[in-house]
Amino acid sequence: MDPYVRIFDTTLRDGEQSPGATMTSAEKLEVARALARLGVDVIEAGFPAASPDDLEAVRRIAVEVGNPSAETDGKTPVICGLARATRSDIDKAWQAVSPAAKPRIHTFLATSEIHMQYKLKMTREQVLERVREMVAYARSLCPDVEFSPEDAGRSDPAFLYQVLAEAVRAGASTLNIPDTVGYTMPDEFGALIAGILANTPGIENCIVSVHCHNDLGVATANTLAGLRAGARQAEVTVNGIGERAGNTALEEVVMALQTRRPVYNLSTGIDATQITRVSKLVSNYTGISVQPNKAIVGANAFAHEAGIHQDGLLKNNLTYEIMRPESVGAAQTRLVLGKHSGRHALKTRLASLGYDLNEAEADQVFERFKALADRKKVITDADLEALISDELYQPRELFSLDGLQVACGTMGMPTATVRLRDPEGAMHVQAAVGTGPVDAAYKAIDAVVQARVVLLEFVVHAVTEGIDALGEVTVRIQGQNGFSALDAQKEVDQPRTFGGYGADTDIVVASAKAYLAALNKLLVASGRYGPVEKAAMEFVNP
Numbered sequence: 001m002d003p004y005v006r007i008f009d010t011t012l013r014d015g016e017q018s019p020g021a022t023m024t025s026a027e028k029l030e031v032a033r034a035l036a037r038l039g040v041d042v043i044e045a046g047f048p049a050a051s052p053d054d055l056e057a058v059r060r061i062a063v064e065v066g067n068p069s070a071e072t073d074g075k076t077p078v079i080c081g082l083a084r085a086t087r088s089d090i091d092k093a094w095q096a097v098s099p100a101a102k103p104r105i106h107t108f109l110a111t112s113e114i115h116m117q118y119k120l121k122m123t124r125e126q127v128l129e130r131v132r133e134m135v136a137y138a139r140s141l142c143p144d145v146e147f148s149p150e151d152a153g154r155s156d157p158a159f160l161y162q163v164l165a166e167a168v169r170a171g172a173s174t175l176n177i178p179d180t181v182g183y184t185m186p187d188e189f190g191a192l193i194a195g196i197l198a199n200t201p202g203i204e205n206c207i208v209s210v211h212c213h214n215d216l217g218v219a220t221a222n223t224l225a226g227l228r229a230g231a232r233q234a235e236v237t238v239n240g241i242g243e244r245a246g247n248t249a250l251e252e253v254v255m256a257l258q259t260r261r262p263v264y265n266l267s268t269g270i271d272a273t274q275i276t277r278v279s280k281l282v283s284n285y286t287g288i289s290v291q292p293n294k295a296i297v298g299a300n301a302f303a304h305e306a307g308i309h310q311d312g313l314l315k316n317n318l319t320y321e322i323m324r325p326e327s328v329g330a331a332q333t334r335l336v337l338g339k340h341s342g343r344h345a346l347k348t349r350l351a352s353l354g355y356d357l358n359e360a361e362a363d364q365v366f367e368r369f370k371a372l373a374d375r376k377k378v379i380t381d382a383d384l385e386a387l388i389s390d391e392l393y394q395p396r397e398l399f400s401l402d403g404l405q406v407a408c409g410t411m412g413m414p415t416a417t418v419r420l421r422d423p424e425g426a427m428h429v430q431a432a433v434g435t436g437p438v439d440a441a442y443k444a445i446d447a448v449v450q451a452r453v454v455l456l457e458f459v460v461h462a463v464t465e466g467i468d469a470l471g472e473v474t475v476r477i478q479g480q481n482g483f484s485a486l487d488a489q490k491e492v493d494q495p496r497t498f499g500g501y502g503a504d505t506d507i508v509v510a511s512a513k514a515y516l517a518a519l520n521k522l523l524v525a526s527g528r529y530g531p532v533e534k535a536a537m538e539f540v541n542p
């Protein structure tokens with residue numbers, strides 16, 4: 001059997017559906033480029049029927065990432081759009097993915113009794129008929145069609161074989177088996193895949209795919225069990241983000257196959273050394289921070305604290321390390337550049353990290369680098385990556401921070417004064433008192449921006465060790481009373497949440513930047529400042 005496992009990344013679709021993970025079109029495009037450079041085989045770029053903005057974002061990815069370009073190192077992944085099993089969803093998916101060199105339509109319909117009876121209100125016969133019709137319709141538009149029986153993990157296997165056989169006959173070439181609610185256990189899921197391969201007529205000409213959710217913490221184990229049983233596509237997300245407890249994490253599957261190659265005898269096309277970078281990009285854009293003990297990409301994944309472990313590592317790193325940090329791009333190379341270093345040295349270091357900056361971007365980053373080098377003696381690659389995220393990869397700023405001053409401590413009332421530039425370029429100065437300096441700064445910002453929001457999450461962490469470390473802040477907010485942009489992806493209207501990211505050696509400044517980044521996204525999405533596309537697609541830099 002072919003040992004190649006296709007990595008199907010659904011960070012921009014199933015991942016983006018998780019609370020707070022909303023990304024702007026520009027951010028989605030940047031993540032898609034990073035995924036292409038990482039070497040994923042398929043990018044599920046979104047759910048085009050969700051809204052015109054979603055359709056446009058997928059189309060833009062199909063044009064710019066779905067065709068050979070220098071920005072993706074010439075790699076051209078399949079660009080896939082999700083569609084319910086209806087003509088109108090399938091038409092929209094095709095409209096969005098058709099500009100790609102390798103387009104795919106992914107359509108789905110539920111097959112478990114509970115979904116058919118209560119959600120779809122359809123009989124088994126009606127489901128079979130709809131699958132037949134809609135897969136054939138998708139196939140009449142697109143040469144590459146994937147079909148998923150939603151909630152397969154809780155479906156009757158005998159009925160699944162029938163549904164999948166219909167999908168194959170109608171022209172599907174990939175059959176994806178989702179454990180939609182994360183219910184199955186690894187041995188059951190492996191057996192389900194083996195049963196499908198053995199009992200579905202025509203399946204020998206198809207790729208079987210697995211798509212697992214992590215409600216019981218076994219999504220990666222289920223995915224690996226499915227691959228062992230013969231599946232050859234894994235549907236995953238970066239950092240495992242996704243609905244509820246999330247999806248299978250890309251980095252966990254890739255590194256399990258790589259580290260335990262003799263056990264699985266399977267390979268992927270992923271360049272694992274880019275994993276850490278892509279993980280950071282996704283966590284910065286979504287505002288969903290990675291738990292420190294998360295496998296492969298957590299801050300402590302390669303940290304050794306116990307004296308016994310450190311002693312062993314010094315003697316031979318294999319004593320306590322099953323993977324080298326550099327194999328996933330997590331090595332902390334120290335940049336031997338300081339405040340006297342030149343622009344060329346910085347550009348060369350950034351190029352070796354994979355950032356190909358144009359002149360204007362290089363100037364912008366150099367300015368920030370110099371300012372940082374004045375305050376911090378040793379600058380690591382992690383510092384540089386935080387700086388790039390903060391400086392270049394922000395959506396267009398409607399309101400931007402021009403100045404911030406705080407007074408705080410045990411002697412009085414924490415007070416912040418902010419100077420903000422509004423979308424028309426006018427300056428506003430505002431002071432406020434709060435429970436602490438960050439609260440005061442946020443109140444002062446609120447008084448200028450006048451958006452009504454609640455702060456759902458606020459996370460600070462240091463990029464590197466040391467008292468002079470850069471601090472990174474991610475926040476998540478939700479609009480209220482007229483500022484609550486609705487989530488078009490959800491069947492039930494639900495206010496969207498927005499993430500923001502900021503980095504600075506001063507954590508109050510980083511906090512203000514992160515809050516403003518989230519506010520700017522909310523203002524754009526709630527339609528306060530012109531068409532979403534116009535504002536969201538423009539980066540701060542030219």
Ligand code: KIV
Nearest residue numbers: 108148150151178180
């Ligand atoms: O979890 C699920 O069932 C899905 C399908 C749309 C594939 O995400």
Ligand code: ZN
Nearest residue numbers: 014178180211
């Ligand atoms: Zn899913």
